[in-house]
Amino acid sequence: MQWYKIFIPELRELIETRSLKELGEFLRRFHPADIVDILREFPATDRVLAFRLLDKEKIAGVFSLLELEEQEELLKQFTEQRVKEILLEMGPDDRAQFLEELPADMVKRLLALLPAQEKEVTNLILNYPPGSAGRLITTEYVALSPEMTAQEAIDQVRRTGLDKETVYVCYVVDKTHKLVGVCSLRDIILAPPSKKIGEIMNPMVYHVKTTDDQELAAQVIQKYDILAVPVVDQEGRLVGIVTVDDVLDVVQAEVSEDMQKMAAVARPEEGYFALSFSQSVPKRVTWLVILLVIQTFTGNIIHLFEDTLNSMMILTYFIPLVISVGGNISAQSSTVVIRGLATGDLRSPFWWNILKRELFMGALMGIILGLIAIARVMLWADNIKIGLAVAASVIAIAFVGNLWGAFAPLLFRRLRIDPAVASAPLMATVMDLTGLSIYFGVVVSVLHFTRVM
Amino acid sequence: MQWYKIFIPELRELIETRSLKELGEFLRRFHPADIVDILREFPATDRVLAFRLLDKEKIAGVFSLLELEEQEELLKQFTEQRVKEILLEMGPDDRAQFLEELPADMVKRLLALLPAQEKEVTNLILNYPPGSAGRLITTEYVALSPEMTAQEAIDQVRRTGLDKETVYVCYVVDKTHKLVGVCSLRDIILAPPSKKIGEIMNPMVYHVKTTDDQELAAQVIQKYDILAVPVVDQEGRLVGIVTVDDVLDVVQAEVSEDMQKMAAVARPEEGYFALSFSQSVPKRVTWLVILLVIQTFTGNIIHLFEDTLNSMMILTYFIPLVISVGGNISAQSSTVVIRGLATGDLRSPFWWNILKRELFMGALMGIILGLIAIARVMLWADNIKIGLAVAASVIAIAFVGNLWGAFAPLLFRRLRIDPAVASAPLMATVMDLTGLSIYFGVVVSVLHFTRVM
Numbered sequence: 001m002q003w004y005k006i007f008i009p010e011l012r013e014l015i016e017t018r019s020l021k022e023l024g025e026f027l028r029r030f031h032p033a034d035i036v037d038i039l040r041e042f043p044a045t046d047r048v049l050a051f052r053l054l055d056k057e058k059i060a061g062v063f064s065l066l067e068l069e070e071q072e073e074l075l076k077q078f079t080e081q082r083v084k085e086i087l088l089e090m091g092p093d094d095r096a097q098f099l100e101e102l103p104a105d106m107v108k109r110l111l112a113l114l115p116a117q118e119k120e121v122t123n124l125i126l127n128y129p130p131g132s133a134g135r136l137i138t139t140e141y142v143a144l145s146p147e148m149t150a151q152e153a154i155d156q157v158r159r160t161g162l163d164k165e166t167v168y169v170c171y172v173v174d175k176t177h178k179l180v181g182v183c184s185l186r187d188i189i190l191a192p193p194s195k196k197i198g199e200i201m202n203p204m205v206y207h208v209k210t211t212d213d214q215e216l217a218a219q220v221i222q223k224y225d226i227l228a229v230p231v232v233d234q235e236g237r238l239v240g241i242v243t244v245d246d247v248l249d250v251v252q253a254e255v256s257e258d259m260q261k262m263a264a265v266a267r268p269e270e271g272y273f274a275l276s277f278s279q280s281v282p283k284r285v286t287w288l289v290i291l292l293v294i295q296t297f298t299g300n301i302i303h304l305f306e307d308t309l310n311s312m313m314i315l316t317y318f319i320p321l322v323i324s325v326g327g328n329i330s331a332q333s334s335t336v337v338i339r340g341l342a343t344g345d346l347r348s349p350f351w352w353n354i355l356k357r358e359l360f361m362g363a364l365m366g367i368i369l370g371l372i373a374i375a376r377v378m379l380w381a382d383n384i385k386i387g388l389a390v391a392a393s394v395i396a397i398a399f400v401g402n403l404w405g406a407f408a409p410l411l412f413r414r415l416r417i418d419p420a421v422a423s424a425p426l427m428a429t430v431m432d433l434t435g436l437s438i439y440f441g442v443v444v445s446v447l448h449f450t451r452v453m
Numbered sequence: 454m455q456w457y458k459i460f461i462p463e464l465r466e467l468i469e470t471r472s473l474k475e476l477g478e479f480l481r482r483f484h485p486a487d488i489v490d491i492l493r494e495f496p497a498t499d500r501v502l503a504f505r506l507l508d509k510e511k512i513a514g515v516f517s518l519l520e521l522e523e524q525e526e527l528l529k530q531f532t533e534q535r536v537k538e539i540l541l542e543m544g545p546d547d548r549a550q551f552l553e554e555l556p557a558d559m560v561k562r563l564l565a566l567l568p569a570q571e572k573e574v575t576n577l578i579l580n581y582p583p584g585s586a587g588r589l590i591t592t593e594y595v596a597l598s599p600e601m602t603a604q605e606a607i608d609q610v611r612r613t614g615l616d617k618e619t620v621y622v623c624y625v626v627d628k629t630h631k632l633v634g635v636c637s638l639r640d641i642i643l644a645p646p647s648k649k650i651g652e653i654m655n656p657m658v659y660h661v662k663t664t665d666d667q668e669l670a671a672q673v674i675q676k677y678d679i680l681a682v683p684v685v686d687q688e689g690r691l692v693g694i695v696t697v698d699d700v701l702d703v704v705q706a707e708v709s710e711d712m713q714k715m716a717a718v719a720r721p722e723e724g725y726f727a728l729s730f731s732q733s734v735p736k737r738v739t740w741l742v743i744l745l746v747i748q749t750f751t752g753n754i755i756h757l758f759e760d761t762l763n764s765m766m767i768l769t770y771f772i773p774l775v776i777s778v779g780g781n782i783s784a785q786s787s788t789v790v791i792r793g794l795a796t797g798d799l800r801s802p803f804w805w806n807i808l809k810r811e812l813f814m815g816a817l818m819g820i821i822l823g824l825i826a827i828a829r830v831m832l833w834a835d836n837i838k839i840g841l842a843v844a845a846s847v848i849a850i851a852f853v854g855n856l857w858g859a860f861a862p863l864l865f866r867r868l869r870i871d872p873a874v875a876s877a878p879l880m881a882t883v884m885d886l887t888g889l890s891i892y893f894g895v896v897v898s899v900l901h902f903t904r905v906m
Binding site: 338 | 796
């Protein structure tokens with residue numbers, strides 16, 4: 001992935017000898033994504049120097065890929081004219097993504113640099129809710145009318161769109177700009193030149209609304225193996241398209257977000273080093289504090305059974321063991337269900353199937369773990385009462401933990417809370433409380449029962 | 454995502470009235486991915502009926518998207534001729550993916566149905582290691598020679614490739630089939646008809662090897678925003694391409710695998726209902742058993758400090774609390790690092806930066822949690838000694854847990870073990886043992902120290 005690495009010595013030499021012309025030519029041969037990696041290998045002063053040598057299209061590409069802090073740093077070094085050029089070269093979606101992170105007054109100042117039409121598009125995108133498909137749209141697509149002939153369409157494509165990757169799929173809109181069909185460049189080329197687009201196009205167009213979740217756009221593109229999905233407003237008018245490359249980024253970002261939530265990180269963001277230290281701490285410590293406070297109630301439960309523990313100290317030995325079973329098993333079932341919901345693999349009608357499956361699975365895994373637990377206790381303590389109590393607790397805790405881990409994400413989803421909030425640490429904390437209660441309940445019952453016998 | 458739903462009543466009627474011709478026409482209007490969903494809404498007998506009505510291209514598309522069990526069920530219903538047609542219509546990558554799941558004798562029987570060339574391609578793909586880029590290749594790409602003119606290239610594309618989505622990017626190979634360049638259909642169309650492909654093409658081609666990990670192919674496509682990446686053998690000869698739609702599937706599958714490993718599921722697979730109950734249980738119970746056995750040593754630690762506990766029963770109250778801090782905080786740091794490694798965001802040169810950051814973050818979060826813990830203990834027990842002991846333990850455990858959570862995935866990576874194995878449950882179990890030792894160590898020290906005073 002870092003093929004440019006072999007050129008680093010050559011690049012360093014060009015910089016050290018200040019061979020600016022050669023350096024510029026050299027850099028221009030690389031893809032913007034590589035240039036970003038290359039720039040980061042250099043000290044900060046040389047970075048600005050190298051950046052200035054790029055032509056404006058490359059600059060826009062490279063600029064879009066930088067972290068916010070790097071972008072702000074660079075903007076300070078540029079003249080207003082240069083900033084305007086970069087902003088104009090950026091795609092509308094990249095531009096909106098960059099602007100949304102900046103302070104409001106700076107956004108206003110930068111937007112003022114743009115011509116009216118570009119400003120309007122950018123404002124439009126910035127007005128869609130964060131995380132919506134509208135935020136990802138690019139307006140660089142080819143729109144055809146159903147009355148055009150194939151030949152006219154080809155001319156139109158040649159005139160407006162041949163520098164766009166997305167030209168291979170064309171969208172057909174009526175006079176009010178309502179999306180009415182889709183056709184591939186291939187179909188247009190193969191059709192007789194005088195045939196009308198209206199007859200060539202496919203009127204069944206997969207599309208999403210501007211307000212739909214970005215994840216839906218990703219799912220549509222993935223399900224139908226298409227290169228882009230058109231985005232329409234509430235009246236069905238085409239406002240832009242979301243392309244597969246943006247969707248790949250969304251999928252990765254959503255996954256990172258889910259994973260961090262599942263590890264009890266509050267409001268996570270992608271990129272390990274993207275956040276400063278002081279921004280990261282509150283995101284991570286929030287849930288830890290909540291969980292710590294909930295955890296203190298485990299002390300109250302133990303306090304309730306203090307007499308039992310006092311009379312049989314050995315029962316204390318197994319506290320961490322039995323409660324950990326609940327944490328581990330609920331982490332598994334909650335993760336499996338959260339992921340199934342995220343990929344669309346699990347849907348609401350399956351609820352009962354999921355819970356039934358987890359119910360039996362929890363019971364079976366509980367019995368396996370219970371048998372191991374009793375063997376281990378007998379080996380160690382040679383006390384059948386304690387062995388039975390521990391084994392019975394492990395079985396009950398595994399059963400409850402597995403079911404609760406599967407149920408919690410489904411419940412959260414129903415309550416319109418992100419299922420990923422049912423994190424392993426949250427589940428473990430809840431299961432610590434539940435597990436302790438089960439353990440003491442079982443222990444007291446077993447001791448009572450064996451005494452009666 | 455389920456737009457076909459509104460047609461379900463109409464479809465049911467067509468099936469009930471056995472209007473086979475209309476049903477066939479109706480179904481053919483849908484995308485294979487939708488047809489799969491539609492078929493699953495029907496009872497099993499109607500499913501086979503509806504399936505038979507599809508034309509052979511649609512059948513191949515639908516067939517590729519079914520689960521293995523459904524595929525095997527259908528194959529039994531078809532004549533050899535029909536099976537052959539379906540196999541021939543499937544893309545080489547889909548075909549290989551289907552065959553690799555079947556028992557060896559069935560694969561042999563099915564391969565025998567194919568013509569020599571198709572058999573060879575399929576065998577080739579099946580010989581690449583599972584999870585490698587070679588397993589994903591399709592051979593449906595357009596190859597040009599550098600000596601061709603632009604006009605000859607266009608004719609070649611028209612002749613061989615216009616029904617392929619992947620035609621928009623053409624690969625240039627020399628006489629030994631070595632990959633020497635890439636050019637877009639756009640560049641060819643815009644060039645003067647007599648210009649040689651060798652002059653039009655870009656000789657810098659991003660590519661991967663057949664033996665490279667599928668994740669690398671995904672990263673290349675994502676980094677460079679390209680629609681497909683060419684795959685070459687050890688001698689640099691082009692053997693096929695991997696397209697962005699397959700990569701999207703890979704990304705989702707890899708993520709599901711990572712997430713499940715991070716929840717201590719052994720050798721996970723995608724798709725909640727893809728595995729039967731008896732296949733799922735061993736995958737989930739393996740780690741649970743291992744962790745349970747490790748956990749039993751917490752009992753030994755408590756046993757060691759039995760005298761201390763006996764003399765101050767209140768110390769027992771805080772056992773679940775202090776050890777849970779280690780589990781929670783290590784789940785966070787391990788998740789953040791595992792994900793960073795998977796996306797390529799974190800690389801080896803960053804090791805020291807990561808550990809330094811987590812070291813400070815652990816210390817800071819430990820102090821916050823320690824202050825809350827001491828407040829809670831004082832409120833409850835009003836014993837400054839115990840309060841200090843609990844707070845000091847929480848701080849030390851948070852510090853160690855956070856650092857260990859970040860270090861373990863890096864260590865696993867270095868040992869060539871998948872970092873995702875550093876699951877939250879594994880971290881929690883290790884931290885339970887570490888946490889208990891720290892707690893008792895701190896308690897004994899604090900009690901000793903305050904007694905001396």
